[in-house]
Amino acid sequence: MFDLASTLLAAAAGPTGARAAPTLFETATKALFPVAAYLALAPVLWFFFRGTWRELDVAAHEHQRKTLASGSYDYRPAVLFVTTALVLTLQEYYGGRDFYENHLKPFLRELEKQGGFGVDLRKWNELYGYGWWAFTRVFGYVAVPMIIWKICFRKDSLLDMGLRVRGFLKHAWIYGLCLAVVVPAVVIVSRAPDFGTYYPFYKQCSRSWFDLAMWEMMYFAQFFALEVFFRGFWLSGLRTTLGSGAIFAMCVPYCMIHYGKPYLEAAGAVVAGIALGSLAMRTKSIYSGFLVHVTVALLMDLLALSHRNALPTSLWGP
Template structure:
């Protein structure tokens, strides 16, 4: 009896979730928000819990320190000067336009509010992503591997880009290495967060422009 009730509750939950996703007005935003929430949970919430309650260490030791985070802002500007023209150039490729932006703006749809809501959620997801790779993994392994902890981190970081446009996957290896170096140097992930969000916004706006979104 307990098993049957359990199955019924799961089926009801699945039906509720499916009805939310199938919402003709907001379904796309709900689905993307669900994806981002799962990423935030596993990339941020779980590692934070491990650091605080299992390792019993400070989050600032894993890249969440704001001290000295902006001291290398010229490097941030330099990376943007290098990356943004490349993003604009590759945004014309078919594989790029098929994937970006994640939130597909319908013909005649205003960017406000849903596209802007999605971009805010997207940016929070990047905070979680940077923390997991350039914080939790990198600073969690640097005592054992030293500088080579960057490459330990870059391998899984590259793997999450499998299936994306080839240029983006290759760029992830280079960017992951550079951002890993920045994080080791400054002991902070925030420079990487700013770079990631700036490039992602440029990618979405470039794709929208090419699709005639504004």
């Protein structure tokens, strides 16, 4: 899926499109470009978040000292890592298009034959598939970890997973700053020849505003679930044991879920993970990262449709 940092990297790397096979030099340049970007962005991240990282490390050190002094053991990292492995594995094997096509679509076809529940595969098959994808992300990223966590650690409040809204307006300027940086990059990238064919992922968005609205709701839901899991569940579960290291540890699975997507998107996930994770720890909220994600994602979809003159003209479609 779309990633903020990949947009910035793509904008810096220049437009792409149909062209001859790249030379070895061009391939090497592309492969090494994220490394240069990491080195350039590292001082910026350090400048903005060094205080937050320091606070996390101090708090983690104190927690570890008390835990060792009491002779107890903190099971949170073990529960979190096992839960993560379970969730990501289930999503890989059962949360994609193949599972929908092989197992759910035949079931829906039988319902359609019986005239049940208004199923219309001819019109809505692609949307049904994305509906399954969005459901598995919300269920896997939100329901599963929260249920497991509450069973294992009953005294922990789930609201501490970055879900409290108190103080959000105090940090609203950060949301505005992120948009000020990313939106121009989105506009630049949107002029690439292949941009208009890549977004939106749901190809029937042009059919009607209803199609577009349904897709964006699913898209937004998976972004919220993503933020809950990686910036909420992961960081709240590891902050007392790893300190600022929890942010960098989170970037590993966050980057890996982008495998199979364009190289710059996967590479950009590292920077995005550090920035959004640090932002979540600084504000004690996932909402700024979520709002940046969905704002830019919606803008990218609308720009792509606009550039190919494919914005919907009908409310409901044929």
